[in-house]
Amino acid sequence: MLATMERTETRGAVRPQPREVLDLLEQFGSTISVQHDREIHIEGDSAEYCYRIVAGCVRIVKLMEDGRRQICEFLMAGDLLGFDALDCYDFTAEAVSDVVLRRYPRRTVDALASTNLTLARRLRDVASISLRLAHARLVLLGRKTASERIASFLLEMAERLPQSRPNVLALPMGRTDIADHLGLTIETVCRLLGHLRRDGTLGIDRGTITIRNSRALQQMASEPRH
């Protein structure tokens, strides 16, 4: 669901920054706001719109019958949502914080893409890049320990989050969301963050986490090869 263009190397994964693609679409878009914790669309709904996150943070959610929840992805300003949709949405999208979205009708996007080869190509790349991200997450969930997951997550946020000061992260999501993203429980997330605070790697207060020892986190993260 992430965008493309001007590819940026992000710890192995190519993180997309849309631009030209959207210039084309821009005239067909409308701007909407979604409040904290509200749904943007629900898994299984007929896919009516694609979105670009203008501001705030969105979570991509999959639920199991019994309520277990997996957050497949967090989307930040600049990321794209729903451009990879087929007939219906594959997941629920919810606003983590108050969010501003630019919304484009899928019919229009598809119509343009079937005229404009550049756009068609971009959309293909968008999906490919999202897939690449997903593969990195499969390694994280399948093979990393809890500490490695937390370290990887913090480093990723340090790169993606808009930061007022370097290494100061204003995390938009709560501990429960982090847990459901990393395949852990909220208690494990709290405990490990607590350890990192006590050993001086992190500063934690209120919604803000400060990375005091980035090297330590990097070593702890055990990123995949390449």
Next chain:
Amino acid sequence: MLATMERTETRGAVRPQPREVLDLLEQFGSTISVQHDREIHIEGDSAEYCYRIVAGCVRIVKLMEDGRRQICEFLMAGDLLGFDALDCYDFTAEAVSDVVLRRYPRRTVDALASTNLTLARRLRDVASISLRLAHARLVLLGRKTASERIASFLLEMAERLPQSRPNVLALPMGRTDIADHLGLTIETVCRLLGHLRRDGTLGIDRGTITIRNSRALQQMASEPRH
């Protein structure tokens, strides 16, 4: 990396069956064989070719520095490989069994796609479908128990594997591969298969697993909603 066309509902995920897309490409393809356990391409290599699996089974592998391994996906006859590649391959692809592949130069595929809007659209769908599969795997790895993973895996194989007789699975991959796909150890895989054999849900002998009680497996699998 999976293909598209004539979408088939597969326990929630849309599983692709290429057809027309490839008719176009067919004249540019060549057929190659790869022996059991040989590499088809390596993560990080410049992406020269796309493939369609004609026969056999391929695994998509990501490695960590210390050797931990995640098999992101198994590909079977009919599935596509590498069509979602960007400049270089995102993962290593290896032959699980002896494999026959139809190989297409990426330059040709891209050139055709930038002429033919139908193909471009198909390739976009191919990537979207792979992404959908990946999301289902994220739920499996992030939120399912070991038993649920095994049950899900067996049910998936029952749908994807060419079967001589219904519910008789000639698994092409070994226990280690299954473990690395499900985020478990080989011992856990063996033990859980052992339980299922003893309680009559499965018959196991040599490389063949027979599903004796499909209902039991389905209940055990706890598939996501939708």
Next chain:
DNA sequence: CGAGCACTTGAAAGATTTCAAGTCCAGTGG
């Protein structure tokens, strides 16, 4: 000031892994 929610932390329980032996074949060489 009190309630509710997010977050912490400890202790016990539980699931999975790790460590250790085996078993069972398939292929090889005597």
Next chain:
DNA sequence: CCACTGGACTTGAAATCTTTCAAGTGCTCG
């Protein structure tokens, strides 16, 4: 033809990691 070796697979028992269960703490909001 048969014993032998190696690899894949099994299984048990102990060790570990993470979760579950329980109890707080500290804000924020009304």
